[in-house]
Amino acid sequence: MAKEKIIREPTEIRNRDEIEALKQNDTYDKPENWFLSPRMVETFILGSDEVLEYEVKDKKKKIKITRKFYGDNVLVQRSIITLASDRGLLLIGEPGTAKSWLSEHLAAGISHTSLNGIQGTAGVTEDQIKYSWNYAMLLAEGPSLNALVPSPVYVGMKDGLITRFEEVTRCPREIQDTLISILSDKVLIVPELGEKGVLLARKGFNIIGTANTRDKGVNEMSSALKRRFNFETVHPIKSVKEEIEVVQNQTEGMLESDNVKVEFKHDIYELLVKTFHELRKGETTDGVKVNIPSTVMSTAEAVSVAYNSGLYARYYDDGIVKPKHLAINIKGAVIKDNNEDIQKLNQYWDLIVKRRGSNNKDWSSYYDSKKYLM
Ligand SMILES: Nc1ncnc2c1ncn2[C@@H]1O[C@H](COP(=O)(O)OP(=O)(O)OP(=O)(O)O)[C@@H](O)[C@H]1O
Ligand SMILES: [Mg+2]
Numbered sequence: 001m002a003k004e005k006i007i008r009e010p011t012e013i014r015n016r017d018e019i020e021a022l023k024q025n026d027t028y029d030k031p032e033n034w035f036l037s038p039r040m041v042e043t044f045i046l047g048s049d050e051v052l053e054y055e056v057k058d059k060k061k062k063i064k065i066t067r068k069f070y071g072d073n074v075l076v077q078r079s080i081i082t083l084a085s086d087r088g089l090l091l092i093g094e095p096g097t098a099k100s101w102l103s104e105h106l107a108a109g110i111s112h113t114s115l116n117g118i119q120g121t122a123g124v125t126e127d128q129i130k131y132s133w134n135y136a137m138l139l140a141e142g143p144s145l146n147a148l149v150p151s152p153v154y155v156g157m158k159d160g161l162i163t164r165f166e167e168v169t170r171c172p173r174e175i176q177d178t179l180i181s182i183l184s185d186k187v188l189i190v191p192e193l194g195e196k197g198v199l200l201a202r203k204g205f206n207i208i209g210t211a212n213t214r215d216k217g218v219n220e221m222s223s224a225l226k227r228r229f230n231f232e233t234v235h236p237i238k239s240v241k242e243e244i245e246v247v248q249n250q251t252e253g254m255l256e257s258d259n260v261k262v263e264f265k266h267d268i269y270e271l272l273v274k275t276f277h278e279l280r281k282g283e284t285t286d287g288v289k290v291n292i293p294s295t296v297m298s299t300a301e302a303v304s305v306a307y308n309s310g311l312y313a314r315y316y317d318d319g320i321v322k323p324k325h326l327a328i329n330i331k332g333a334v335i336k337d338n339n340e341d342i343q344k345l346n347q348y349w350d351l352i353v354k355r356r357g358s359n360n361k362d363w364s365s366y367y368d369s370k371k372y373l374m
Helices: 016-024 038-046 073-084 099-111 135-141 152-159 178-185 191-197 240-257 268-281 299-316 323-334 340-357 361-373
Strands: 051-056 059-064 088-093 117-119 131-133 148-150 162-166 187-189 198-200 206-212 229-234
Touching (some): 016 059, 073 088, 073 099, 073 206, 073 229, 099 162, 099 206, 131 135, 152 187, 152 206, 178 187, 191 198, 240 268, 268 299, 268 323, 268 340, 268 361, 323 361, 340 361
Parallel strands (some): 088 206
Antiparallel strands (some): 051 059, 131 148, 187 198
16 A cells, blocks of 8 residues: 655654764764754754765765754754753744744754644643543552653653643643743652652753744743743744745645645746735835735745645646736735735735836736735
């Protein structure tokens, strides 16, 4: 039977060759229990021009490490150092700025798994952060390690792994505070198990939290918990060129994994990324002020528009992605539940897209697709 295809493999699987090459070339100092050294974790995330040689089943191979995260390189280094220290790391920022993406890659580089994590929601309970019980076994045998159902934090402490805690501030504050003693004493007590119930964290354990600044105030963190984390703010990508690279790599990777063949002949990425970049900033690259929509014009949304445009071109057209496909798909990304955003988008078309269309074919056909925004 053919191998089932997975929608999205974790980064350590997607990039298994890169990780293998980094591991085989890793001669640097590393903290106890880390899979790769801090230098190699950084290379995994920021990429390198160097060609690495490595061996798989006696076969010599070569690979270049691709750049995964675009932005502040020192932020990445500081984040890695924080994870080697006794403080947790909290990545905060606007939606769609790659906080989860960076957290996934840090965990994969340091612990060789990005899957040990919790998703924060209003419904998270203390059990889900610490441990719970298999009640059938608990009734049959009484409290024992066998009957204990470990949480990802428990597993992280026991095995010395990075534990990801997505959207920490979506959890009720008293539940978030469960992390205080775990982060400061690095111990988790299971009172029901007596002496056997003391779990001391192994080296390598740490927590990467993420939190969204738009959700700030949902459940503001206590100052005691804030003190146990180093905060790093992740900003949207500043350069249009780099954002184009991100959107292009992501989109083409996703379409390839779906086996959807399309051609991006026109300046699709430039049209899309400039639109997003300028609407996010409220100013065009040549200094004209534009109205900012209430929706987040994030890189993640831009990737989604490009991906959907690719699918649209394949399934409803001739497989060549055209400016019109962008306009069709932008509507769903930008206009959520605020009708004023339709006007802001239309203003952008009338003011900016039209002007650029006077001397550029792609911008002109982008302008002609205005009807799809209504
Ligand atoms: N600076 C960046 N470098 C690389 N990729 C980026 C960058 N910014 C955004 N992306 C892309 O955007 C996508 C979304 O990122 P992610 O889901 O990590 O955002 P987030 O900050 O966690 O958002 P949210 O607050 O909504 O959870 C990723 O797939 C990533 O490829
Ligand atoms: Mg996220």
